[in-house]
Structure formats: C-alpha cells, structure tokens
Amino acid sequence: MKQPLIQLQNVYKQFGSTVVLDGVNLNIYKGETTTIIGKSGVGKSVLLKHLVGLIEQDKGEILIDGTPLTGMKTKQIAAFRNKISYMFQSTALFDSMTVFQNIALPLEENTRSGKKAIRAKVQEKMKQLDIIGIESKYPSQISGGMKKRVALARALVTDPEIVLFDEPTTGLDPIRKSAVHSMISNYQKKLGFTAIMVSHEIPDIFFISQRVAMLDEGKILFEGTPEAFQNSDEPAIQQFIQGLTTRHDDLTGVAHQTQGEQRFKEALARFNRYGIHFSIILLTVENLNEIYHQDVHAALKNLAHQAQKITRITDTCSRYGMNRILIILSDTRYDQAKKVCAKVVDGIKLSGGGIIKPYPEFCFSVSAGIAEVREGNRMEDVVAGAESSKSIVYEFNLC
Amino acid sequence: MVELGKMELENKKSPVAKLGELTLLYIQELGSIAIFFSKGFFLIFSLPLHLPRILQQIQFIGTKSIFVICLTGAFTGMVLGFQGYYSLVMFGSEGFLGSAVSLSLIRELGPVLAAIMVTGRAGSAMAAEIGIMRISEQIDALKTMNINPIRFLISPKIAAALISFPLLTALFDVIGIFGGYLTGSILLGITPEIYFSRAETSVLMKDINGGFIKSIFFAIIVVSICCYQGYYTHTRSEGGFGAKGVSLSTTNAVVHSCVIILVADYVLTSFLM
Structure with a gap:
C-alpha cells in the first residue's frame, strides 16, 4: 500500500470562537497533485499554512514522512523547509526588492550557488514564465497577473520537492490561466514534485490533479480522484460543482x-x-x-x-x-x-x-x-x- | 453568555486592579521586547554575515538622518547660546557660556534629542515597513523559504542602529556647540577663544563617554520597540491585519520609544553622575 508523504490526523484549529478545522484527516501522496477545494472562507488557506508550519494546530498531528511536524527539531524543520515552496494567494512578493531579487532570494540565502549560476537559474525560470524584461521592476510596477507569475517563479526556482499553491491562477486571464495550469502540470510530471493546490478553477483542476479533497465545515468531505469527485452523489459536492450558480x-x-x-x-x-x-x-x-x-x-x-x-x-x-x-x-x-x-x-x-x-x-x-x-x-x-x-x-x- | 459574564467581571474590577493589570501587561511586553532584541542581537553574528544589508540600514538610519540631526543640533545649540547668555550675564559670568552649552549638549541634550529625532525619522519607518511586511504575508514568505525573519530583517537594523546612534549623537553635539558659538560669539559678542577654551576645559572624557553610553542604550530602545511593534502588528486586538493595525503600531512605536528614552535618560543619568 502506498504510504502518504504528508498525513493530517484529526487536525483541529480554532481562532477565537470560530472553529476553522474540526478534525481534518487528509493524506498527500508523493509525486501527485492534490487539489483542495471548497467554498470561500472555509479554511483552505489555513489548512495549507498548517502543512508548512506557519500555523500550529490546536489538536491532532501532521506527519511528514511519518514524523510529527510539531515534534521536529530546528534542524529537521529547516531541512523540511528547504524541500518545500509556498506560493501565497496574495503573492507575498517583497515590495522593496526588484523582481529579480525576489526570485533570486531563496537561492542566495539557502544555496552556495555563485552569482552567475543564480542569475542563469532566475533567467531560465523567468523565460519559462514569460516574464523576461521586468527584472529591474518592483512588484508595485507590474500587473497582478505578472505578480502571480513572479511568485510562481520564486516558488519553483529552488526545484522543491513539495510545492504548495494557494490559488495560483486567481486574477489571470484565460490564456495565462491555462498556461499556468499546464505549466504546473508539466513541471509536476517533469520534476516529480508533490503539488498541493488550493483552487476554485473547476473544471480546469480536474485536468491536472490526481487527487481532489473537498473541505467543508472544517472537515474533509471528500478525498479521491477527480472522476470519483465528479460522480459523487453527495449533495454538498454536487451543489459545489454546480456552485457556479x-x-x-x-x-x-x-x-x-x-x-x-x-x-x-x-x-x-x-x-x-x-x-x-x-x-x-x-x-x-x-x-x-x-x-x-x-x-x-x-x-x-x-x-x-x-x-x-x-x-x-x-x-x-x-x-x-x-x-x-x-x-x-x-x-x-x-x-x-x-x-x-x-x-x-x-x-x-x-x-x-x-x-x-x-x-x-x-x-x-x-x-x-x-x-x-x-x-x-x-x-x-x-x-x-x-x-x-x-x-x-x-x-x-x-x- | 460566557463572553457577557467576562465583560461584566471586567467592568466590576476596581481602578487599582485595572492599573495593576496594565502595569503587569506593560512589564510583560517589556520582557518580550528584551527577548526579541536579544534574538536579533545574537543573530547579527551568525554566519554568513549580512554586511550589505547592515550597510543599507546604516545608510537609512544614519546617513539619511544627518540633515535632520544637523538642523536640530544647530538650532538647539543656538537657543542654548541665547538662553545661557542671558542667564549667565545676570551673574556676570557669560564667559562660561562655552562650558554651559557643551556640557548640556554632550551630557543630556545631544543623546536625547538625537535619539528622538531618529525615532521620528527612521523608527516610525521601521515600524511601518515591518508592519506592512507582516500584514502582506512577506514575513511568512521568508519563513517558508527557510529564512529567519529576525536575522534577515531585524538584526541588520540593530547593528546599524548601534553604529549610527553614537555617531549621530557626536554630530549633534559638534553642530550644537557650533550653534552656541554662532549666537554667543557672533551675535552676542563673547570672544571665540574664551567660548571654545571654556568648552574644552570643562568637558571631561567621562562626560563624552556618558553621552555615548546613553546613545547606545537609546539605540537599543528605539530599534527594539519600533521593530517589535511592526513585527507583532498582527497580534494587536485592534486593527490587526490591516492599515489601522500598522498605523497603531507606528504611533505606539514612536510614543513608547520617546517616553522610554526620557525615562531611561533619568535612570542612566543617575548612574553616570
């Protein structure tokens, strides 16, 4: 039986009197793209932040290759974070740095690569994402779509083993959206990373995901293949699929x-x-x-x-x-x-x-x-x- | 119901109890600020050193404050020259104006006013910058990239403040003494030789060292409070993740820094005298 890379066991999180995660159980498998879907404000981004240790759960366990995330030592956490990348919904680009400096930062801080190697790598990613020519611009000087692609380039520049995408295509035009989806899919196949994505882009995500998990009222309502998800009789799922109403x-x-x-x-x-x-x-x-x-x-x-x-x-x-x-x-x-x-x-x-x-x-x-x-x-x-x-x-x- | 009960209990507390609670909270926050500063300070020396970022911060905190420091230093010295002259002339001892101006500046006004000016210019900017980075998830982004945000953002600011504050204080003192000379000698007629020789003989190395010690303490106070307020913008109950939160953090950073500078000045003076 396939062993999950990341396991969420009965994860519970409450902010004030609001219960956001109410016993979440989810398995993420290595080399697969898992998409977490659900209504807005249901806690998808919160769930994603738990996986990278930005938010700590009140109860339950998050196991990374069988090791609890909360019990990890500083060095283990550092090693885990070196393998993982996170693309924020808000892009979280450093506004006092240029586009080039933003993309190069994880390489400069965490690798011993020389300036030339870093430049070459950054330019390769920029070329792939069609953002050449904006290296010296600041995030405030580029469009929202470009910011998304710069954030994507920053997330992928270190060739991570696990990539978390928080709504990577929100705000992009259809052609770019399609390009980003196909790029995520292509990279995932080529580099074999594990992708965990939060998205609303139905049906596009069905083309690129191996697994779909639906978060509803603090719990995972469904976990399985996109086909099984589409064929599910669960009223809440059907309502969500037709939720474009x-x-x-x-x-x-x-x-x-x-x-x-x-x-x-x-x-x-x-x-x-x-x-x-x-x-x-x-x-x-x-x-x-x-x-x-x-x-x-x-x-x-x-x-x-x-x-x-x-x-x-x-x-x-x-x-x-x-x-x-x-x-x-x-x-x-x-x-x-x-x-x-x-x-x-x-x-x-x-x-x-x-x-x-x-x-x-x-x-x-x-x-x-x-x-x-x-x-x-x-x-x-x-x-x-x-x-x-x-x-x-x-x-x-x-x- | 539970919330309502809590609120009622809160209202029933005596003013003394409320004051006590506030004091405890304030002391607790001071403790957190001290821990925050220690983390940032020790991370300055972790390898590889962030020299370019430290130089960048020296430019921001130090170089860009030179104009303000010169301006305020000159006018403070000039005012001291006037006030000192008209006070001393009543006792026929206007010849001591050089001593009065230089000692007031080096011992007290130089470190305090320079620190307050840098708080207004650079401290508020530090709090706002870090606060905005917090609410726009840039600090979280650093964490996910395995970059220690305190080492990356706070340590260079601490190093730069510790270097810049004594230098800016020295500049304030020199310009201030020159300002006193402008009013005392040029406008009011005290012989320049007397003004400068009195200043030279009355100022001891102990006074200069005391001024520098104060400026180092003030640097710690300003950089710790301003960075702390920005870094923990999101934890405040009011305004948290928004523009209001950042504005409150900036205001608090400036007000708390100025108040604590003055309190610390009294404590330090009593030790140094």
Missing part, C-alpha cells in the same frame, strides 16, 4: 456569455498547445425575438436545462446572445458531438418544449448547429460554421 445567467441558469467565451478561449488554447479537439453545439430558439410571450423565454430556459443535463462537468453550457445556448464539448470530435446533440434534442422533445401553455398563433422552433474547431479558427469562425450547418430540430406551433 451565483454566477449564472438569471433566465437560463447556465453560464453567462462572457464565461462561455472565456471557456472557449481556454479550450482553444489547449487545442493550439496540445491538440485537444473540441466541438460546439449551438442551439437557437429561432423566433424568440419576434415573440414577446413569457412562455418562449420559458422554452429557452428549458432548452438550457436540457443542454446542461446532457453535458459533462468538463463541458461548458452558456447563453450566447438573446436566443442561443452554446455548448462547448471538450475533447470531442464532430461525430461524438452529433450524438450529444441528438440526446439534447430527445430531451427537448420529451419535455415537450417546457412549460408552454399553448395559445392560438403561437409558434416557435429550435434549431441546432454543430461545428468542430479546426486549426486557425477564431470563435466567430466556429460559431459561423455551426450557424451554417444548423437545422430545425424541434417545432411547436398552434398556428
């Missing part, structure tokens, strides 16, 4: 158009970088703009509901314009997309168009178009491709 379009209940566009960009970046194909389905309520009856809007809602029911967690379903629902099917070719589309259409037919109360001269139709992304395509091209291939899949009329 607060950011959903009021009418349809699916993501906003901007979110759909962002997801499209991320999928396109993955396609361009790794050749992961994806397809889209564009569902249109054809005459929504002409009819100002609430039932038609209910039909659009039903359409979105049917589309969302059929899509996987890695897919995205968003509103696209006034009368359209866009489904982005990740890792899906055209033929597979056709099958998914057929299922959506079946769902619409079975539900009879939703809660429509028929009345004279009321008619509306739903059309569906499918397109697979090809090289050099922009979003407009793919949507235009789907538009040109669309056909009426459902008609309702009492004309």
Whole structure:
C-alpha cells in the first residue's frame, strides 16, 4: 500500500470562537497533485499554512514522512523547509526588492550557488514564465497577473520537492490561466514534485490533479480522484460543482456569455498547445425575438436545462446572445458531438418544449448547429460554421 | 453568555486592579521586547554575515538622518547660546557660556534629542515597513523559504542602529556647540577663544563617554520597540491585519520609544553622575 508523504490526523484549529478545522484527516501522496477545494472562507488557506508550519494546530498531528511536524527539531524543520515552496494567494512578493531579487532570494540565502549560476537559474525560470524584461521592476510596477507569475517563479526556482499553491491562477486571464495550469502540470510530471493546490478553477483542476479533497465545515468531505469527485452523489459536492450558480445567467441558469467565451478561449488554447479537439453545439430558439410571450423565454430556459443535463462537468453550457445556448464539448470530435446533440434534442422533445401553455398563433422552433474547431479558427469562425450547418430540430406551433 | 459574564467581571474590577493589570501587561511586553532584541542581537553574528544589508540600514538610519540631526543640533545649540547668555550675564559670568552649552549638549541634550529625532525619522519607518511586511504575508514568505525573519530583517537594523546612534549623537553635539558659538560669539559678542577654551576645559572624557553610553542604550530602545511593534502588528486586538493595525503600531512605536528614552535618560543619568 502506498504510504502518504504528508498525513493530517484529526487536525483541529480554532481562532477565537470560530472553529476553522474540526478534525481534518487528509493524506498527500508523493509525486501527485492534490487539489483542495471548497467554498470561500472555509479554511483552505489555513489548512495549507498548517502543512508548512506557519500555523500550529490546536489538536491532532501532521506527519511528514511519518514524523510529527510539531515534534521536529530546528534542524529537521529547516531541512523540511528547504524541500518545500509556498506560493501565497496574495503573492507575498517583497515590495522593496526588484523582481529579480525576489526570485533570486531563496537561492542566495539557502544555496552556495555563485552569482552567475543564480542569475542563469532566475533567467531560465523567468523565460519559462514569460516574464523576461521586468527584472529591474518592483512588484508595485507590474500587473497582478505578472505578480502571480513572479511568485510562481520564486516558488519553483529552488526545484522543491513539495510545492504548495494557494490559488495560483486567481486574477489571470484565460490564456495565462491555462498556461499556468499546464505549466504546473508539466513541471509536476517533469520534476516529480508533490503539488498541493488550493483552487476554485473547476473544471480546469480536474485536468491536472490526481487527487481532489473537498473541505467543508472544517472537515474533509471528500478525498479521491477527480472522476470519483465528479460522480459523487453527495449533495454538498454536487451543489459545489454546480456552485457556479451565483454566477449564472438569471433566465437560463447556465453560464453567462462572457464565461462561455472565456471557456472557449481556454479550450482553444489547449487545442493550439496540445491538440485537444473540441466541438460546439449551438442551439437557437429561432423566433424568440419576434415573440414577446413569457412562455418562449420559458422554452429557452428549458432548452438550457436540457443542454446542461446532457453535458459533462468538463463541458461548458452558456447563453450566447438573446436566443442561443452554446455548448462547448471538450475533447470531442464532430461525430461524438452529433450524438450529444441528438440526446439534447430527445430531451427537448420529451419535455415537450417546457412549460408552454399553448395559445392560438403561437409558434416557435429550435434549431441546432454543430461545428468542430479546426486549426486557425477564431470563435466567430466556429460559431459561423455551426450557424451554417444548423437545422430545425424541434417545432411547436398552434398556428 | 460566557463572553457577557467576562465583560461584566471586567467592568466590576476596581481602578487599582485595572492599573495593576496594565502595569503587569506593560512589564510583560517589556520582557518580550528584551527577548526579541536579544534574538536579533545574537543573530547579527551568525554566519554568513549580512554586511550589505547592515550597510543599507546604516545608510537609512544614519546617513539619511544627518540633515535632520544637523538642523536640530544647530538650532538647539543656538537657543542654548541665547538662553545661557542671558542667564549667565545676570551673574556676570557669560564667559562660561562655552562650558554651559557643551556640557548640556554632550551630557543630556545631544543623546536625547538625537535619539528622538531618529525615532521620528527612521523608527516610525521601521515600524511601518515591518508592519506592512507582516500584514502582506512577506514575513511568512521568508519563513517558508527557510529564512529567519529576525536575522534577515531585524538584526541588520540593530547593528546599524548601534553604529549610527553614537555617531549621530557626536554630530549633534559638534553642530550644537557650533550653534552656541554662532549666537554667543557672533551675535552676542563673547570672544571665540574664551567660548571654545571654556568648552574644552570643562568637558571631561567621562562626560563624552556618558553621552555615548546613553546613545547606545537609546539605540537599543528605539530599534527594539519600533521593530517589535511592526513585527507583532498582527497580534494587536485592534486593527490587526490591516492599515489601522500598522498605523497603531507606528504611533505606539514612536510614543513608547520617546517616553522610554526620557525615562531611561533619568535612570542612566543617575548612574553616570
């Protein structure tokens, strides 16, 4: 049986009268990426700080390779901290130092490398993270996204064995976010470090994590593979997965158009970088703009509901314009997309168009178009491709 | 309910009990500051030495304070020259102005005023800088990088203060004596030879050493209190992890430093006399 590298046993932490960790049990395995997810303010960052000894637990044990962290001698703690890196949510860059000095600091203080070797190493990391040219700038002179990448470079410059990432992609644009995720994943595979990440980026984290742990009300509610997490029947987990509800379009209940566009960009970046194909389905309520009856809007809602029911967690379903629902099917070719589309259409037919109360001269139709992304395509091209291939899949009329 | 009970109990305490509690808290904090200083002081000598950081701090605490020290030193000496002259002239002993100005400056005003000026200029900045580093998790970041924050941040400041304070005090004294000469001799007509010869004969090595000893103690007081207030910004009940916490730490650093400088000055003077 695989032995965990880090074990949290019944860890309990209270701040004043607020219990943050209420008996946390968690295993972190060597060479894996474990992502801790959970609602905001649930104590994920606090949990991460326990692992590096920044906060000490009130009760329970944290074992590092079987040795309790609290019982470690100063030299053992120093040796452990030399193996570990922490990327702070707030970046925690030293504002009185330049970007170069920030990244070089752990090497200067903890290694016997010469100035040339340190410079070379820092520049290598800066190149990999696309932050060349800002060496002499201070953190206050660079953007939030750049700060994140500088913090990431500082965390990785010592080639650590364990890296803790506290929301590494918050505030980054989709392409950068995708780049950072793929970089963490690539580095993890290449260097074999153990990554522990706190993130809200669902579903992106499922692509790069071997294990997912969900923290809820001070306890680990779930610990296992991303697949098992997505398939879990636990209501709190399902609620969390669908927890983007607060950011959903009021009418349809699916993501906003901007979110759909962002997801499209991320999928396109993955396609361009790794050749992961994806397809889209564009569902249109054809005459929504002409009819100002609430039932038609209910039909659009039903359409979105049917589309969302059929899509996987890695897919995205968003509103696209006034009368359209866009489904982005990740890792899906055209033929597979056709099958998914057929299922959506079946769902619409079975539900009879939703809660429509028929009345004279009321008619509306739903059309569906499918397109697979090809090289050099922009979003407009793919949507235009789907538009040109669309056909009426459902008609309702009492004309 | 328990909280409410505690509050009621708190209100029922007599003023004497409250004063006692406050005194105990203050003494406790002074003990913590002493431990904090000792840690920082001994870490100055841990290898490899942080010489560039010490030089950087000497520049910040020492070099950048020169202008303020010169300005305040000159005006203090000039005021002493005026006041001393008009007091001494009543007894027909204005010839002793050189002695009066130089002894007051070297024994008392030089170390005290120089320390207070550096507290205002560099001490407040130290408290604010470290406080901001604390609330923006930069100190935690140092810990995770296996860098001792006290050795990295506090020790160079202690070393720099111990070097800078006596030098700044000496500068304050010299400029002050010159200021006294400007008013006493140039404006009020005392012969320069008399002013300087009186100053030279009346000032003993014991007085100069006493002034330096005071300035070293004041350096310890200022750097310990200011760095301590910034370093533990997050532990204060009010303002903790925020701008208010940093502002309170800075205010406390300056006020506590100045008060303790004056108290320590009295104690040291009584020992040195």
